[in-house]
Amino acid sequence: MKSISGLLVMTALSLTACASVQPVPNHPNAIATIERYYRYHAWEEGGRCLVPDMTVTDTEVVENTPDRLVLNVRYYWKDRRTDSDTFGNTCNGFASRTFTLSQGQVVAMTGDHR
Template sequence: MNMRPWLAAAALAALVGCSILQPPLPDHPDAVAAIEAYYRAHAWEEGARCISPSMQVTQADVLEDTSDRLVVQTRYYWRDGKRSSKAAGFCSGFSTRTFTLQDGRVVAMTGEQRH
């Protein structure tokens, strides 16, 4: 019996559990939703092999927090059920990106993205 899928599911469940108990960015509660929405609308992964991913922020570190700007480095789990026609297999993984928000709205994101 191959246990790898079970181990991956257990690891993801543990991360989700941790994020529920201790949400990322407690001082900026709307920032995570803004980051996840922006990512869903603009990001892709694996060199455009995974063209419509969604993310769940698992960890967030504030790099800059001023009255008009918030810069956050996120660690996240991503998954894409709508792969490009060239893609084979399932698209998912963990990654890191940095997001810049102004007035609660994402204005920049690092990493692969649609233009």
């Protein structure tokens, strides 16, 4: 069963990679900035998965003013430390968060974080 779920995740990632995310208009580095911030500040599964990496799969601009950019971000995440814990529960999945950027830097992120 574990190999089937792994295959499904790999298939989903392959399809995601084919549909590349477009840069945010007038904010070409926003996605890289968000992924980097997430890497150093986020955790998933209520703290069970403490060192996740994300791959942004979709963005939606919520607010875009000269002082602030707010994005709803859908993403695939995978814990860098391990693929599974001792109970066979995987540390990966799809999720969404809202990120707020000011002057090209993330100043707020919803969801679990340290």
